[in-house]
Amino acid sequence: MKRSVREAKKQEKRTLILTTTARLFKEKGYHATTIADIIRETGLARGTFYLYFREKQEIFNEMLKALYTSLTAGVWQFEIEKFQDRESFYNQLVALGYRLLKIFREHREVVQILVSNPAGADSAFDRQVHGFYTLLVEVARGMIERGIETGRIVPHDSKLLSLILTGGLREFVFQWLTTGLYEDELEDKIEQIVFFFMRGVEVR
Amino acid sequence: MKRSVREAKKQEKRTLILTTTARLFKEKGYHATTIADIIRETGLARGTFYLYFREKQEIFNEMLKALYTSLTAGVWQFEIEKFQDRESFYNQLVALGYRLLKIFREHREVVQILVSNPAGADSAFDRQVHGFYTLLVEVARGMIERGIETGRIVPHDSKLLSLILTGGLREFVFQWLTTGLYEDELEDKIEQIVFFFMRGVEVR
Amino acid sequence: MKRSVREAKKQEKRTLILTTTARLFKEKGYHATTIADIIRETGLARGTFYLYFREKQEIFNEMLKALYTSLTAGVWQFEIEKFQDRESFYNQLVALGYRLLKIFREHREVVQILVSNPAGADSAFDRQVHGFYTLLVEVARGMIERGIETGRIVPHDSKLLSLILTGGLREFVFQWLTTGLYEDELEDKIEQIVFFFMRGVEVR
Amino acid sequence: MKRSVREAKKQEKRTLILTTTARLFKEKGYHATTIADIIRETGLARGTFYLYFREKQEIFNEMLKALYTSLTAGVWQFEIEKFQDRESFYNQLVALGYRLLKIFREHREVVQILVSNPAGADSAFDRQVHGFYTLLVEVARGMIERGIETGRIVPHDSKLLSLILTGGLREFVFQWLTTGLYEDELEDKIEQIVFFFMRGVEVR
DNA sequence: CATGAATGAGGATTCATTCAT
């Protein structure tokens, strides 16, 4: 049907905007990317952009939504599924780390934006980024509390621990995505981080 | 003397700009703060601002310099002084944490800007912020390596550990400074962080 | 077609800017003319100007290019064509003068700017104006040297002569274009200038 | 007397401003030179400048006045004195050229400003420059008319001739002062110009 | 649906000039 051809074309253009903008965000940063950049790089007309997105922010929201979807499918549900079985807690955490890694790899651009833009001020963008971290912290916190309840983690201020953990991971991911550090040994590093998280650094 | 009266007034105005801008940075974020905001809030004339600072960036530099000075006096030299004596490593780290805390309290505004703002893109500001973290990571790394050499820390990828540590602390400080969390129990939380850093979370 | 209607309107606006700016340059001089003046006089919005030209300079370049094109077609090639035939040298020079005059008449505005504005300092504008004169001097010099080679002009420092000639003509054109002097007897005056150039003033 | 010491100091400061500004005008051009430049280079206070001159323009006027004084003493009166005696007309013109040259050498800076800033627009500055040329043209015209009356110059449109002559000289002086061309052979070139003015270029 | 010309608010910076000390 003509209808669906049109629909397809429309979706195509939408995707074009999304991928192009993702690249621009990566290259110049979110704030430095202007609508002018986007229409220049996509080759679309100025007004066309506004047919698909009302503002730059909306593109970012879209990307973020995709990330959330992946996270929901791959991580959020993780704790429910996996915490039941016999695997050691350590291995479970490593497996979780691998899952996160996989998702971050698939959503490099958004993740890079998220880790490069700590959210302080109060633009819509900042609130989104902040929301992401809050969520992450809450998830981590939930896991830690579960660990405490099930006797695998010594009692701690779970909020504090989750903040430290989330912040630490963020710096790690930031370093990886912006400088390429650890690119070829990420799985190994994940294990080291989990090891550190479990045992600390002290010589015993 | 007449001379000093003028000088004093000038210094007063300089301070006015600095404190007002610090507040604005805090309220709206560094990037969202415009020169127009600054002159409106200080009540100064358009041109007066440029009499004291050539650009917004310069105000931030000023603040940062003061922080660096404090850090140099209070922390950098710390490792040299303290790592010699008999105190337990744990206590040493806690003491270091307290020192950092004290300095961060005295420089709340700058620190808040540092933990709240993008360090990804490449404006002069971003480079400054990034430089600060790089420095912090390097200092942490040096300490960790010393710990490994002296047999107090089990061999680890020191770069990785320092990234995680710095990132974790940053999130902690960010939370404290923007939401007021832990305001009245910071010393306690520092101890918990050091404890976590040393022993991890695993039940043994 | 719709397409061409839009195109036409755009061209119209472009022309509006060009003519309005030409008038302003004439009235207030190049340097005294601001972008604000241009948008006020054209009735356009602030940003519209930048849709057509990136800077004031670009308008001038546009005008200058048109002049260069005419000069290339009408004068530069002149010496090649005409110096071959039998016409007396005197008549040839007069003919060249007429040609120049015709071109200057068609490009009054640019020419007026060129003869009325500083060529000393080193802005982009000044370099353009200076480049124009340098070119003129070089062309004049080439012609004089050809005249010397072919035995029609007594040996002289050709550079010096071309400087004097170019400067003299410029003052003449300046007077004509700013005060209207000689407006109705330009051809006659051209002949007098050529006569003076050939024979000097001395009574013999 | 105290009075005269003060007076002397005042005069000194005035001179300081004049020479410093002359240098700046030469280096950066008249328009590009700001009051800020002047007070920086003189080391005077902002307000002090305004005790001596109300505006930049006034400094230029001062310089111009000095040039006028020299011209009045050395050239204007020239025609009156010299045109009486037996010297050949040619030699008289050369002598006049030498005199002009001497004066221009002594007032390099002002002269450079005058020849670098053809006056088109209508600022006070432009009017001054324009006035200078008008005067020069009038003087030249007077001389030419006298030459015609006394039978040494063939009848010509004296206004036209004086425009051409003045413009030519200006270009010559401009070249000399801005590029240094002819610096070491100026007297020689003056003679060549007079020769050209008298006899033209034609081979006879 | 698509286009792209037009808009004007918003932000940075410079500079001549004044005026209290």
Place this chain on the structure above:
DNA sequence: AATGAATGAATCCTCATTCAT
């Protein structure tokens, strides 16, 4: 007389967004 801090008008330029075609 000298000072130099303060002023604010003037200028340039960018950019998100609208709207007629």
